[in-house]
Amino acid sequence: ALYPIKCLEGINKRCQGQTANGGQPTNITWSANEVSLPMVAGSKVSEATIRVAGITGRIRGTKKNTANGSIRPDYVLLDDVQTEDSSKSTMQCHDRLKIINGAVLGLGGPGVKMSAVMPCTVISKGDLADVILDNDANPAWNGIRVKMLESLPEDKILWQKYEDILKESMRVNGNISD
Numbered sequence: 597a598l599y600p601i602k603c604l605e606g607i608n609k610r611c612q613g614q615t616a617n618g619g620q621p622t623n624i625t626w627s628a629n630e631v632s633l634p635m636v637a638g639s640k641v642s643e644a645t646i647r648v649a650g651i652t653g654r655i656r657g658t659k660k661n662t663a664n665g666s667i668r669p670d671y672v673l674l675d676d677v678q679t680e681d682s683s684k685s686t687m688q689c690h691d692r693l694k695i696i697n698g699a700v701l702g703l704g705g706p707g708v709k710m711s712a713v714m715p716c717t718v719i720s721k722g723d724l725a726d727v728i729l730d731n732d733a734n735p736a737w738n739g740i741r742v743k744m745l746e747s748l749p750e751d752k753i754l755w756q757k758y759e760d761i762l763k764e765s766m767r768v769n770g771n772i773s774d
Contacts, residue, residue, distance in 0.1 A: 597641045600624055600634040623662065632660065643667075651677045651692055656699045669703040674714035683723035692724050 600622045604610045608626040614634070616622050622634035623643060632645040643662045649655050651674070659666045674696065682688040696714075704710035714737070716725035729739035749755045765774035 597633050597636055597639045600636065601626075635662070651695060651700075655695075655703065658703050668705050668708070670708075670710045672700055672703060672710065672712040674700065674712060674716075677714065677716065678719065678724045680719060683719035683725075686722070689722070689724040689727065693727060696728075 600614060600616055601624070603614070604624070604626065611622075611624045611626050614622045614624055616634065617637050620635070620637070622636065623632065624634040625632035625645070629649070630645065630647045632643055633639075633641050635642045643660070645660045645667070647658065647660075647669075649658070659668045677692055677696065678689070682692065696712075701710070701712060714728060716728065718725045718729065718741075720726070728734055728737050729741055731737070731739050761774055762772060765772055768774075
């Protein structure tokens with residue numbers, strides 16, 4: 597599956613005419629918003645597709661026409677679904693939650709289960725991330741809250757020494773090698 601990608605040599609226009617296995621089109625897609633792995637006989641990932649879309653963009657009814665028929669998403673990664681501004685707006689949080697629970701989780705099709713993961717940061721109390729991570733309000737999400745810092749360092753002198761070494765290494769070497 598990766599050899600045809602390597603053969604493109606970073607030139608996505610080559611996707612259109614690329615063939616493999618005696619002249620069969622690979623149907624590879626390589627653009628800013630979509631990557632479809634090549635169709636290669638025997639490959640378990642033939643035509644697997646990764647598509648990027650904004651939470652407020654047109655996502656309902658997303659599908660990919662392939663040589664083997666139409667396929668719909670079976671996995672969604674929701675990243676950065678809220679902004680500083682939207683986190684402060686109850687209406688925007690409500691609207692985005694409705695999009696996620698409706699259009700996004702329905703991408704697999706009627707009655708089809710799919711997986712969804714949403715790494716998120718609570719920006720303010722009651723924002724979209726805070727609501728999604730509330731297991732009582734949204735038990736299907738299995739929200740897990742992780743502390744940014746488990747505890748403050750005990751040996752402050754050692755941490756100051758570390759910071760001094762780090763800064764000097766960046767100044768002298770341009771990296772953190774020291």
